Structures are given as structure tokens and as C-alpha cells.
Amino acid sequence: MFTSLAQAGEEIDASIVKQAIVWLVTLQSGGASPTDERACEAWRAADSRHEQAWQRLHGLGQDFRASSNVLASPLLRSVLRNSERNNRRIVLKSLFGLALIGGTATVVRKQPAWQSAMAEHQTATGEQRRIVLADGTRILLNTATAIDVHFDDQLRLVILHRGEILIETAQDEAGRPFELATSNGTIRPIGTRFTVRHSDRPSSTAVAVLEGAVRVTPGQGNSVRINAGEQTHFTELAALAPFALDDSAAAWTDGVLVVERMRLADFVTELDRYRPGVLRCDPAVADLLVSGSFPLRDPDAVLALLAETLPLQVRTLTRYWATVTAAPQT
CATH class of the missing domain: 3.55.50.30 (Phage tail protein beta-alpha-beta fold)
Incomplete structure (x- = not known):
């Protein structure tokens, strides 16, 4: 039997539901660290509503896997009812990406696969490569990574299609802002050194700030500032509140x-x-x-x-x- 998110007359706020979904995506992405797991446990313990949302969304996946791919369960309807209309598509995408909904549905990406395959800068599995952009920004590409670079008169843009990078931004003589984009949203640095990892199964982005600060803006969520010594994860739906940086987060750069x-x-x-x-x-x-x-x-x-x-x-x-x-x- 499915459990309602409005059980016992208490509805869970839509923003908490979104945070719970991002945590589920993060922990099931295959790249979660013990620091991520501890931060999730702290988030769940901070408010009884957090734990309610976590347990009910986690149960949603078990219910779907045992229910012959039934999409219109009372619980799913309740999740969607607690989300703004223009975010319901994103909630469904997140649940599909988590394999919470059965069947052979395909999560729609903003960028088609060929863009990743034809990216300007790529590394093979096991390869790392350093590049310097026209403005002096330095990027280290980790294994199996693909990026595109687009500079114009208004913006310095780097698109991370897949993989992981370390960025050391340079000051631009023309004063153009620097922006990094993934299918989940954008990252704007403030004179900084940071790493970004983008996973697509399910789709999520991890950001760790080593120096300076960045502003993370999910595609359909509110912006969050991440300072040096902090990290976050975000999907198109929302960004997690920043938490302490894992000391080993950038060890791959060595x-x-x-x-x-x-x-x-x-x-x-x-x-x-x-x-x-x-x-x-x-x-x-x-x-x-x-x-x-x-x-x-x-x-x-x-x-x-x-x-x-x-x-x-x-x-x-x-x-x-x-x-x-x-x-x-x-």
C-alpha cells in the first residue's frame, strides 16, 4: 500500500521534497563519499520533516519496483501536488533517473549525446589533460571528460557534458563574467579554484570550492553561494545547502x-x-x-x-x- 505525503494531515513542504530528491540522486549517483553520506544523515536529523520526506520518497522507489510500473500512485500524485506546476516535470525526471519509476522510459537531456561525443576537449578513460583557455583560465580534465568552450563579447562559457574538471579562473581584461554550465544548471565563480563533477545516471552535478566562492543556480531552483572549504550537489530541481568539504575531494588532481x-x-x-x-x-x-x-x-x-x-x-x-x-x- 502506498503512503501519502499528507499522512496524518501534515503536508511536507515542496522545498523539502526537492531537497530529499537531490539527496537520493546524490547517494545513488555512484560518486557519493562518506562525507556526503554524513551530510545527508545530518540533514535528515535536523528536522523531522526531512526524515519524513526521505523515508516516503525512499519508500516510493520500493513501491514502484514492486508494483508493475504503476505511475499514478497516490504517493506520486502527492509528491507532484507538493511541487509547483513548472517543476513537476523536473520531479518526474529526477524520479525516472533514480530508477524509482520502472519501465523503459528515457530521461530527456538538454544536450543530445552527439554534443558530448563531438566536444572540443575530451579525455579518454584513465586520461587526464591540462588546458589553458584564451583568457588564461586553467582547466584540468579528469578521466572520460568532455567540455566545450564558448567565448564571446558578453560571456566566457564552459559547458561540461560529462566527467570532472578542476578550474582555476583568470581575470578577464574585458570584464566578461565566467560561467560553467551542465544540464543541471550553472556555476558562476568569484575569483576561484573549484572542481565540478557531472554524472548522468542519474543526472546531478557536484561542486567543491577550494579557493574563493561560486554561485550555483539550478535550472529550476534558487541560487546558492558556496564558499571556500564547502561543497554541494545539485540537480535541475534544486541545490543542497553547502556542507563541509571532503579533504580528499580534489585528490584526483594529484x-x-x-x-x-x-x-x-x-x-x-x-x-x-x-x-x-x-x-x-x-x-x-x-x-x-x-x-x-x-x-x-x-x-x-x-x-x-x-x-x-x-x-x-x-x-x-x-x-x-x-x-x-x-x-x-x-
Whole structure:
């Protein structure tokens, strides 16, 4: 049976519902860190309505998966009723992207796939590359990243189609503002150094500010200022309130992956970004915890180290298909 968001006569504010959706997107994006998880727990604990929205949206996914793809449940109608009319499409997109709604529906993107494939600057899986723009802005592209650069008389625009970048903005002699855009919204820096990661399954953007500040504006939400030492995640629907920056957020810029008590399943998902082919984790060992600093240039060496230090083995079908499983008992 579905549960209503207006249960017991108490409706949950639309802004809280949006925040809950962004947190769900963040934690199911495959790139969530322990810092993200702790921040979500703090958000849930800060207000009983936060926990209500979290539990009911989380339950929505379970209900959909068990209900033969029924779209018009009372709970979904209640979610939409608590959202402004022009945001209902965005709520549905977020739920589709989270696989909360079954079936074969496709989330509509603002930018078609060919734009990413034909982007001006790209990196292959496992590659990092530094570029300098015409205004002196420096960008480091991480693995499997694609960006376009558009400068005109009014604006310096960088579009991040996929992947992750570090930006060090330069002052512009013509006084043009700098803007970074993803399919979720825009980021305007204020003399800053920051990282941006854009994921499309589901669609979300993570921003971490190392120096200066930025202003994040979701496509359909309110702007949020993020200062040095803070980070946030946003979708087209809303941006989370800024929270403390994970110390290891920019470790990739030095070619290392730094983790502390990360679930093995999440660690393997992150390592998979840097390794050609398919890398998977057996659910039987998914909850083992991993800590340490690992070189990103050689993912196979990292896998070998895991097998030496944890009760694991790496099973390979081919060079491009590997699964981390439990080591056989002796």
C-alpha cells in the first residue's frame, strides 16, 4: 500500500521534497563519499520533516519496483501536488533517473549525446589533460571528460557534458563574467579554484570550492553561494545547502584516489571510471570497508593490492571485464 505525503494531515513542504530528491540522486549517483553520506544523515536529523520526506520518497522507489510500473500512485500524485506546476516535470525526471519509476522510459537531456561525443576537449578513460583557455583560465580534465568552450563579447562559457574538471579562473581584461554550465544548471565563480563533477545516471552535478566562492543556480531552483572549504550537489530541481568539504575531494588532481572507510562497492564504482571496460563488485563483498591512498594511473595494480590486503579475488572474463569477489576459503 502506498503512503501519502499528507499522512496524518501534515503536508511536507515542496522545498523539502526537492531537497530529499537531490539527496537520493546524490547517494545513488555512484560518486557519493562518506562525507556526503554524513551530510545527508545530518540533514535528515535536523528536522523531522526531512526524515519524513526521505523515508516516503525512499519508500516510493520500493513501491514502484514492486508494483508493475504503476505511475499514478497516490504517493506520486502527492509528491507532484507538493511541487509547483513548472517543476513537476523536473520531479518526474529526477524520479525516472533514480530508477524509482520502472519501465523503459528515457530521461530527456538538454544536450543530445552527439554534443558530448563531438566536444572540443575530451579525455579518454584513465586520461587526464591540462588546458589553458584564451583568457588564461586553467582547466584540468579528469578521466572520460568532455567540455566545450564558448567565448564571446558578453560571456566566457564552459559547458561540461560529462566527467570532472578542476578550474582555476583568470581575470578577464574585458570584464566578461565566467560561467560553467551542465544540464543541471550553472556555476558562476568569484575569483576561484573549484572542481565540478557531472554524472548522468542519474543526472546531478557536484561542486567543491577550494579557493574563493561560486554561485550555483539550478535550472529550476534558487541560487546558492558556496564558499571556500564547502561543497554541494545539485540537480535541475534544486541545490543542497553547502556542507563541509571532503579533504580528499580534489585528490584526483594529484593522480590519487583517497578514501576512508568507503564501501567496497562504492570504491569499485569509483575505480571503474579510470579503467577501460567493465569493473563490477560481487554483492556478497559489497559492504567491506576500504581505506587508503591509491594511484589512479594503474587501476589493475590497485585491484591486485586489494586482493593482497582483503579476503578478495579479482575474476576476469577478458581483459576488459572483471569482477571483485570473495576469495575462496582454504
